[in-house]
Amino acid sequence: MRRIGIGLVIVQVAFGAVGNVAVRGVTSTQAILTYTAPDAGVCSVEASESATYRPLVHDVDPVLFVGANLDSRAESMSSGRERVFVIGKRRRRRH
Numbered sequence: 001m002r003r004i005g006i007g008l009v010i011v012q013v014a015f016g017a018v019g020n021v022a023v024r025g026v027t028s029t030q031a032i033l034t035y036t037a038p039d040a041g042v043c044s045v046e047a048s049e050s051a052t053y054r055p056l057v058h059d060v061d062p063v064l065f066v067g068a069n070l071d072s073r074a075e076s077m078s079s080g081r082e083r084v085f086v087i088g089k090r091r092r093r094r095h
Contacts, residue, residue: 018043030088037071037081044069047087059089 017038025032037043046069047057055061060069067073077084 024084027088029090030086033085033087035083035085037078037083039081042070042072043083045071045085045087057087059087 019036019038021033021035023031024034031047033045035043044062045060046053047060048054049057056069058064062069070076071078071083071085075086075089
């Protein structure tokens with residue numbers, strides 16, 4: 001599994017081999033991230049308002065929402081290695 005991180009403005013690749021990382025659109029609550037995965041495997045995404053990526057924004061925090069950080073989640077799109085990941089989905093935590 002590869003990990004990708006996104007800051008407020010700066011996009012960083014946490015581990016190598018992920019390419020063409022770009023923020024394609026931003027609103028006050030969402031960001032659209034596109035990238036090329038190194039293979040057909042699942043990638044994890046980190047997003048935070050902090051350069052340390054801690055804490056993560058709730059939408060991609062797997063402690064709050066299991067699998068929310070994976071680009072295999074229902075809201076993501078992929079075509080081979082090309083991925084689109086929308087950060088900022090409103091979710092309700094199940095009790």
